Amino acid sequence: MTLTRREFIKHSGIAAGALVVTSAAPLPAWAEEKGGKILTAGRWGAMNVEVKDGKIVSSTGALAKTIPNSLQSTAADQVHTTARIQHPMVRKSYLDNPLQPTKGRGEDTYVQVSWEQALKLIHEQHDRIRKANGPSAIFAGSYGWRSSGVLHKAQTLLQRYMNLAGGYSGHSGDYSTGAAQVIMPHVVGSVEVYEQQTSWPLILENSQVVVLWGMNPLNTLKIAWSSTDEQGLEYFHQLKKSGKPVIAIDPIRSETIEFFGDNAT
Structure with missing residues (x-):
């Protein structure tokens, strides 16, 4: 099944509304049968995921496109890879003596424990540190990539919990823009780094030359902060079809430079 971008947005809205009444509604047939094709999305865009006996066997892009997105075929590998940590694991020396582990980080072996034991260890240390040093001793960063959406945002969930527990030390900004989010409002009056930029139709209509400075958009545009609509690649x-010259300033010959071929210098 191939969707247009408009159809995907329309069906996404219906699905989001359905989540509100999920507890009162019957499960879809494909969920009960543990098989069939499921329309879903990740950071790398909308996908049709084929499921057999409750396991993902393949995935393909759901939106029509001219530039394939290789990430959309990796769902089965990501979910079922043997590299995933399937159980709570604790350093052996920490398990023997949480207050004074005998071996440093990176020098120890790991022991599998139950979820109950793992949660008990976390609670005991959290409680000890908070009582001894106060909320400023608890860093609730947990920064990093995760599944799309707010519910699956580990940092948000951790900080909600830590607020309920009495507070924490946080941080400002992100890896992508560093301190710019804090500085730019004082310099130009807005956060700037995530403001609306010049639209693509205007660039295509008015630019004579396009300069790519240290960037590889044929790679980075395969993903988005939430879920890509894949318009950037299009x-x-x-x-490329316009024939406009592209100047790439880059220490490597990236996928983007290869894509433009003779048009790129």
Whole structure:
């Protein structure tokens, strides 16, 4: 099944509304049968995921496109890879003596424990540190990538919990823009780094030359902060068709430079 971008957005809205009444509604047939094709999305865009006997066997892009997104075929590998940690694991020396482990980080072996034991260990240390040093001793960062959506945002959930427990030390900004989110409002009056930029149709219509400075959009546009609509890659396809010269300032010959071929210098 291939969807247009408009159809995907329409069906996404219906699905989001359905989540509100999920507890009162019967499960979809594909969930009960543990098989069939499921329309879903990740950071790398909308996908049709094929499921057999409750396991993902394949995934393909759901939106029509001119530039394939290789990440959309990796769902089965990501979910079922043997590299995933399937059980709570604790350093052996920490398990023997949480207050004074005999071996340093990176020098110890790991022991599998139950979820109940893992949660008990976390609670005991959290309670000890908070009582001894106060909320400022608890860093609730947990920064990093995760599943799309707010519910699955580990940092948000951790900070909600730590607020209920009495507070924590947090941080400002992110890896992508560093301190710019804090500084730019004082310099230009807005956060700037995440403001609306010039639209692609205007760039295609008015630019004579396009300069790519230390960037590889044919790679990075395969993903998005929430879920990509894949329009960025399509506009790069249009840029290539236009024949406009592209200047790439980059220490490596990236996928993007290869994509533009003779048009890139």
